Amino acid sequence: MSPVKDFDIAIVGGGIAGLTLAIALNSRSIPVTLYEQAASFGEIGAGVSFSPNAVQAMKVCHQGIYEAFETVCTRNLWPSKEKVWFDYVDAYSDVTSDGVLATAFTISNSLGQNGLHRAHFLDEAVKLFPKQLVRFGKRLQNITEDGNGRLVMHFDDGTVAETDAIIGCDGIKSRVRQAIVGPGHPSARPVYTHKYAYRGLIPMEDACAAVGEERAQNACMYMGHDKHILTFPVNHGKTLNLVAFRTTSEDWPDAQRLTRSGELDELLHEFEDYGPAVIKLLKLLDPKLNVWAIFDLGYPAPTFYKGRICISGDAAHATSPHHGAGAGFCIEDSAMLAELLADEQVKSRHELEAVFATYDAERRSRAQWLVESSRWIGDCYELRAEGIGNDFTKIEAEIKKRNGIIADINIEEMCARAKDELRKRLSGSCER
Numbered sequence: 001m002s003p004v005k006d007f008d009i010a011i012v013g014g015g016i017a018g019l020t021l022a023i024a025l026n027s028r029s030i031p032v033t034l035y036e037q038a039a040s041f042g043e044i045g046a047g048v049s050f051s052p053n054a055v056q057a058m059k060v061c062h063q064g065i066y067e068a069f070e071t072v073c074t075r076n077l078w079p080s081k082e083k084v085w086f087d088y089v090d091a092y093s094d095v096t097s098d099g100v101l102a103t104a105f106t107i108s109n110s111l112g113q114n115g116l117h118r119a120h121f122l123d124e125a126v127k128l129f130p131k132q133l134v135r136f137g138k139r140l141q142n143i144t145e146d147g148n149g150r151l152v153m154h155f156d157d158g159t160v161a162e163t164d165a166i167i168g169c170d171g172i173k174s175r176v177r178q179a180i181v182g183p184g185h186p187s188a189r190p191v192y193t194h195k196y197a198y199r200g201l202i203p204m205e206d207a208c209a210a211v212g213e214e215r216a217q218n219a220c221m222y223m224g225h226d227k228h229i230l231t232f233p234v235n236h237g238k239t240l241n242l243v244a245f246r247t248t249s250e251d252w253p254d255a256q257r258l259t260r261s262g263e264l265d266e267l268l269h270e271f272e273d274y275g276p277a278v279i280k281l282l283k284l285l286d287p288k289l290n291v292w293a294i295f296d297l298g299y300p301a302p303t304f305y306k307g308r309i310c311i312s313g314d315a316a317h318a319t320s321p322h323h324g325a326g327a328g329f330c331i332e333d334s335a336m337l338a339e340l341l342a343d344e345q346v347k348s349r350h351e352l353e354a355v356f357a358t359y360d361a362e363r364r365s366r367a368q369w370l371v372e373s374s375r376w377i378g379d380c381y382e383l384r385a386e387g388i389g390n391d392f393t394k395i396e397a398e399i400k401k402r403n404g405i406i407a408d409i410n411i412e413e414m415c416a417r418a419k420d421e422l423r424k425r426l427s428g429s430c431e432r
Helices: 016-027 052-061 063-072 118-128 175-181 204-211 213-217 264-270 276-282 326-342 349-381 392-407 411-427
Strands: 009-012 032-036 084-090 103-108 114-117 134-136 140-145 151-155 160-163 165-168 191-203 220-224 227-234 239-247 259-263 288-296 309-311
Touching: 009 016, 009 151, 009 160, 016 032, 016 052, 016 063, 016 118, 016 326, 032 160, 052 063, 052 326, 052 392, 052 411, 063 114, 063 118, 084 392, 103 392, 114 118, 114 227, 140 175, 151 165, 165 175, 165 349, 175 309, 191 204, 191 349, 204 213, 204 239, 204 276, 213 227, 227 276, 239 276, 239 349, 259 264, 264 276, 264 288, 288 349, 309 349, 326 349, 326 411, 349 392, 349 411
Parallel strands: 009 032, 009 165, 032 134, 084 220, 165 309
Antiparallel strands: 084 103, 140 151, 151 160, 191 239, 191 288, 220 227, 227 239, 259 288
C-alpha cells in the first residue's frame, strides 16, 4: 500500500492525457480530482494508433488502460502484415498485374498497426476512474494562490476550487500553459503548420472494391507532392479510417476554430493527379467533410512547470500527427508523473515543486523533439523534405531512424532514472 500523501492534485482536462494520469494517480492512492470543461468525457478526432513505447507506458500507468486499448484496437487484418506499421506507396506509380499500387517500402515494428477511435478508448478507460472524483462543466479561467499557499482555480461558471498542485492536461489551447509561461509568450498559443486534413470513414467492403483487399485491410500511406493520404482499418475491420493531408502556403482563416466545412469536390480536385484506384476510394467519402487544421506547439515552451503548476500531454507538447506518436507521448508523461508523485519521499506539498522540476528535466527534450520531428516526417511523406525529396531510400531511412527514437525506449527504466534524479533533488545534491 502506498504511503499516505499529505497533498492533493488537481488535473485540468479529461482527454487521453488527463484521464490516464488520473487513473494512474488514483491507483497509487494519491488524492486527485479531475476537472473537465465539457459536460461529459469525450475526445474529438477519429482514428489514433499507438507505438510500442505507448503500450509500455499504459502498463506502467495501470494494467486496465492497456486492457482498454486491447479491447478497442484494430490491427492489420492480414496475418502476414501483423508487424507492419505502414506500407508506403508512390501515389503516382503504376499498378501491379493484380491492380494494386506497388509498395515503395514497408515500415514494421514489434507491435504493428493498431487503429482505434479516440472516443472508444476513452469510453473504456473511464470505467477505471471513480465518477465522484470528476467535476464536469469546469472551464479554467485563471489560477491564484491564497494566504495559506493553496492554489485556487477560478472557473468560467463562477466557482472556485483549491488544491496543492495543478497539472494541466487541457490540450493545445491550454490555459494552464498560459499561466506558466504568460499569455504573451510565443508558446502560449499554438502555431499553424500550413497543413490541413480531410478525415473520413468508409465501409470496409466498399474500400476493398476500390483499392483491393491488401490496401484496404492493412495500413497504407499514399505519398505525393505536397500531399499524402493514410488509411488503416478500425472498428475491428468493419471500417476504413482515411486522412488526406494537404500542404498550403495560405494562412488558416480562423485560429480560434480548428475545423471548417469542406466539400468532397474540393478534396477530389486537390488529389486529382493521384492514381485512379485512390480517386475511386476518395469518392466513397461523404459529400460534406470536415477539414482539420494541423496546429502544433512549434514555438516550444521554455518550461513545463512553474512552482506547483505543471503541464502534460498536448498542453505541453502538442504535435502534428505524422509520427502517430502524440497520444503515446501523453501517456508517457502520465507514467512518469505518476511514478514520481508516488515516490515514498514525496509526502507533502513541499516536495511537489521538485517533482515537477524533475519531470520537466526528464521529459521536455524528448517531447519537444517529437514536435519538430513530426513536422519533418510529414514533409518526407509529401516528397518535400530538404535534401530528401522523392528519394524513397532516404525517406525510408528517415522514418526508421526517427521511429526508432520513439519506440526503442524502456519506459520503466525511464521512470526509474527520473526517480533517482528526484531523490537527488530532494537531498539537495542536484541543482534546481
